Each structure stands twice: as structure tokens, then as C-alpha cells.
Amino acid sequence: MLRLASARTGGLVALAAIVAALPLFFPNNFYYDVAIKTALNAIVCIGLNLLIGYAGQISLGHAGFFALGGYASAILTARYGWPGLLAMLAGAVGVGLLAFAIARPVLRLRGHYLAMATLGLGIIVAIIINREIAITGGPDGMTVPRLWVGGWRVSGAVAWYWVAAGALLLAVWLSLNLIDSTLGRALRALHGSEIAAQTAGIDTTRYKVLVFVISAVFASLAGSLFAHAEGYVTPIEAGFLRSIEFVTMVVLGGMASTFGAVAGAAILTALPQLLTVFQDYKHLVLGAILIGVMIFMPNGLVPSVALSLRRLRPPVPAS
């Protein structure tokens, strides 16, 4: 137990150190902006990883939850004058309730049917956001007021970097603890064999619903932060391609690995931004990476690299 706990804290401390040191290498605000986007994408991926990597349930519609969070913050603060944190909380509760309501019929489905259902839900959300122009601003999107926390107005790339980084560390810590809890063990059991898990007395439906709701709430909160940080939100955030992007990040980084989800988000957010020459070939390269990783590293980057490192290292004598 003690060793597990220390490994967990070790990873978290390392991540915190990286996050704290990164600004030393940032020459301008553009880098902060990319880092903020990376952190917020990573939060979505950490939640999604619980669902895909641990519970073995795919979702091709999580951008819908992300966008709902973003638009909840945008609409409640801009049109109704709610305080930012309250709007964020309301968005998260609303998305959580929505996820809870649809989880049972959705998660009863498997494989391709599950993919289709989550994909359909995401697309319906995207179309509604696109069409309800009076409320959402339609395809042009809408501006989002600045976030106030108490008397502090969060503005500027540097301030947002620390907020996003703090939220990321919190998400990682939560995820690591969840994985080590009853929930995490139940999820791994049902990933292996749902029927075996049921036979062992695990209420698989309850845990699947729970993890679906958790991942949706992660996405919603990240979406709210994203809307405030960018000061702008558009229906693209709800789109099918955005959902695919999230899944890709999880799978690229490594399924069933919290740090893998963070690494995947970092790579796929930062690469196209930093290599602007890339822009025209963005889709070509993204597609090739997806196929290549799935063929050669089906477990994803972080677990594959970790495995080969472990093979290199001589076995530790038992103490």
C-alpha cells in the first residue's frame, strides 16, 4: 500500500514540478496560450480515460459535454449576469444530471452501438448549439465575460496558466485516487469481463453510470474554464471532430494511464500549434499518427515506453 501511495505522489510531484518549471521556457504569451489549451484538453482526457481506459466503454460524443459546460458558463454569465463560479457549477451539475439520465440506456449498448449512440448524442448537441442562434450566437459563437474569483479578476495568459495548471493537478490527483478506490477496482474488473464482475457481486451498471457521469463532469468543467480563458466559445467545440480529438489524445497517450492522457493531450494540442508549417497537412499527419500508433503501439505511448524502460532496467532484488 505504502509503495503504491508513494508511486502515486511521485508522479503527481513530477508533474507539478514540470508545470512550475515550464514558464521559464516560455518566450511569449503564445506559449502560455498553448499550455492553457493543453491543460484543459488534458482534464477532459483524464475523465475520458477513466471511461475508455478503465471501464472499456467508448464515447465519441464527449465534446458535447465540453461544449455544454462552456456554453453554460457563457450564457449564464453573459446573458443572465450570474457569477462565473456559480455558472460553472450549474453547468457541471446540469451536465452531470444529463449524463446520469442518458447513461443507463446508452451504456446498455456495446461496441459499435455504444459508439453510434454517444456519437449521435454529441452531434445532436452540436446541431442545437449551431441552430439556437438567439441563445448561443449560432455558428459565430459568443463572447464570454471574464471570470471573477472572489475579488480577483482572472485575466491574462499568465494568470490563466496557473488556474489551468492548478485545475489539471487537481484532476490528476482525483483520477489517481479514483483508480485506487473501490470504483477503480470495479471498473478494471468489468473491463476484463463484465459477466465475471457481475458474478463476483459488482453492480457493474452502477459503476459504469458513475464513471460516465464523472467523465462528463470533468469535460463540462474543462469546457467552462476554456470558455472563460479564451473569452470566446464556438460550436466547433461541440463537433464530432473535437470528440474524435479527445479520444485520439487518450488513445495516443495510452489507455488506462492518467499520465498517458496528459501526455496525449500535450502532444496533440502542442504539435499542430507549434509547427505552423504543419497547418495545411494537419489532418494528414493526425490521421497517419492515429493509424501508426494503433498498429505499432496499441497500448499507447506512455504504457509502451514504460514497458520498454522496465525491460531495459535490471530486475530489482527483493528486499
Place this chain on the structure above:
Amino acid sequence: MTKSAAVRHAELGTASVAEFLQFLFSGITVGAIYALVGVGFAIIYSASNVINFAQGEFVMLGGMATMFLLSGGEPLWLAALLAIVITAAIGLALNKFAVEPAAHRRGGGASVVTLIIITIGASIFIRGAAEVLLGKDSHRLPAFSGDQPIDIFGAKLDPQVLWVLGALALAVVGLRWFFARTRLGKAMLATSCNRLAAELVGIDVRMILLASFGLSAALGALAGILTAPITLTRYDIGIMLGLKGFCAAILGGLGSPFGAVAGGLLLGIAEAMAAGYLSSAYKDVVAFVIILAVLFLAPGGLFGAKATERV
């Protein structure tokens, strides 16, 4: 009822009949595309249990390649034929270089999630390649037999629609013949029934998988070429078409080509009716709402058999 009221009523009647027919025609046209895409999903799925998310890209490739060859000076029929061959070759390559290496990896095949991501990756790749090579503009192919619409009870029917419907009918008849009469077709059916048993009687299952990708790609390209004169073609039309075709295939019970045809036509008509009578803004929602309702109420699809899963 006075005479003038009766006449007005009759006029209103013909007007609404014409309107209904108009919606029906546009529904059948769109439905035929969904049907052809859905058939592609069904063929690959029944041969390999793979859902090919790049199916919509074949439709795009068919239209775009024809356009490209036409602008290079080829006659329409040759351009169309070449486009089908090129798309089929891309379908074969997709299987050979992306799906097969993952599906037949040493130590067990890939999971559903892995294969879904591979085909999504392939669709993004194909779209990206088309974007770079063929550009981002919309294109319209010339109609095959003129643009003069045919008048049927006051509704206008684009002659190109007859081409689309004819091709769909031909495809259905052709597939029936293919699965019932040819060696390859029968082998494909056998593989979809029981892969191991098919392998034991000497069927080259990999070959079947390859053929299914080629056939699906060719059908998709055909749909793309025939509809490009009616709806525009663009490098990114494949996303929505692929998703709607997937809806059609699921509605038809996944793995049944003829179920997919029925599902596609049904979706197209429902979509056109909803756009005409309810709200055109929410036209694209219809297919997904229907599919969610079906999945929640009858997870096996409308025309799917009830199956029990073995543990």
C-alpha cells in the same frame, strides 16, 4: 360548399400533393446515397466485424476523383469508371496497410475501440490528402442526361435522380446475384456466418476481407459520382455522409446489406419530410434522433435478428 370553395380546395389538394411528392423525391434521392453508403458498412461489417468509419470518404473520393479526371480532359464515362477503380484501390490499400496489420497482430486481434480509431484515422488521413491534393473548393459534376426537370403531378424530378435510383436498384440486384451465385459472394457469406468454419473449409478469409473493402469502396464511389451533379461535392462531405450511412446500416440491423438499403431510404425520407413539414434547420438531427430511439428501444436494429450473446 360553394363552387369556388370546392375548386380552391381541389387546388390546395394538388398543391399539397405536389409538395408531398417533392419532399418524397428529395428524400428518396438522399436516402439512396445513405443506402449505398450503408451497404458498404454492412458488407465490411459482415465480412470482418469492422465498422469502417472511412466509408463516407469513399463517396467523397468518387465525386472528387471524377471531377479531377474530367478537368484533365477525360470523357465523363471514363472519368467515372477510373474514379471507381481508384477508390476501390484506396479501399484495398486501407485494408492492407491499416486494418489488417492491427486485426491480425500476433497475440490476438485488436479490440473494437482500436479498429474504430484506425478507421477514423484513415478517414481523417484521406480527407487531409484530398484537401491538400484536390483543394477545398466545392464542385458540381455535369448531369448525365440534362438538367430539364420532369414534371410529375406538379412536382419536379431531376433526371439525375433516376440515375441514382437505377444505380441503387442495380446494386441491390447485383449484390443479390453476387451473394447467391458467385463463389466469392458465397465465401463472403460463409465468412460472415462463421469465420473459423469458413477458414476450415479452405476459404481465404484475408482475401474475403480485402474483397469486402474493395467492393464497399466501389459502391461508395458510385454513390459519390451519381449524386455529385445534384448535391455538390467537397473534400469534407464524407463526414456527415459516413455518419448517416452508419445510421442506415444500424437501422437495418448491421451486417445486412438489404436492411441497410431499407434503412437508408427510410432515413432519407424521414429527413426530407421533417425538413419540409417541421424545421429545415433541424434536418440533420432527424437521423440521429431516430437512431437513438431505435438503439434505446430495440438495440438489434429495426430489421436485425434478436441475438443472444455467448459468454
